Amino acid sequence: MNVNRIRYIILETLCLVVIGEIISLLASKNFSWEVSLLTLAEVFILAIFSFVAKKAPYSAILSTLVVFIAISIVSAAVKPTYLGGSIIIKIFILIYLVRAIPEAREQQALAKEKN
Numbered sequence: 158m159n160v161n162r163i164r165y166i167i168l169e170t171l172c173l174v175v176i177g178e179i180i181s182l183l184a185s186k187n188f189s190w191e192v193s194l195l196t197l198a199e200v201f202i203l204a205i206f207s208f209v210a211k212k213a214p215y216s217a218i219l220s221t222l223v224v225f226i227a228i229s230i231v232s233a234a235v236k237p238t239y240l241g242g243s244i245i246i247k248i249f250i251l252i253y254l255v256r257a258i259p260e261a262r263e264q265q266a267l268a269k270e271k272n
Contacts, residue, residue, distance in 0.1 A: 161210075161211070162260060162264070163210045163214035163217060163218055163257060163260065163261045163264060164207050164208075164210040164211060164214075164217075166218065166253065166254070166257045167203055167206050167207040167210055167217060167218065167221050168203075168204075168207050169253075170203060170221060170225065170250055170253065170254060171200055171203040171204060171207070173246055173249070173250050173253075174196060174199055174200060174203065174225075174250070175196075175200060176246060177243035177246040177247060177250075178192075178193065178196045178243070180243045180246065181243045184243075185236075185238050187236075187238070189235065189236040191235045191236065192232045192235055192236045195228055195231060195232050195235070196228075196232070198228070199224060199225070199228045202224050203221060203224070203225075206220055206221045206224075210261075212268075213265060214261040214264045214265050214268075215258075215261040215262045215264070215265040216265075217261070218254060218257050218258055218261040219258065219261075221254060222251075222254045222255065222258075225250060225251070225254065226251070229247055
């Protein structure tokens, strides 16, 4: 099992968030600084979680999932038209993160057994 797999999943999520933001910008007629700043904060937080994933993969993937859902809800509340451009990517990210939870739990258990 690849020890860095959860870290890669979080980094891939980070890239997909950026791609979703670009799609939302292209699909919307009005630019929203609020949503762009929220996305920037999300990218920064996910980058931190990718570093944490080496020591605590289960906690990092759960935190990533919670932050992703929370910021998606806040972004949709701030600018509902932005959500339409990237809804498919957001659903894909959500499924991707949920499917990674069992693997993260297993990696963290193996890491605890080693120590």
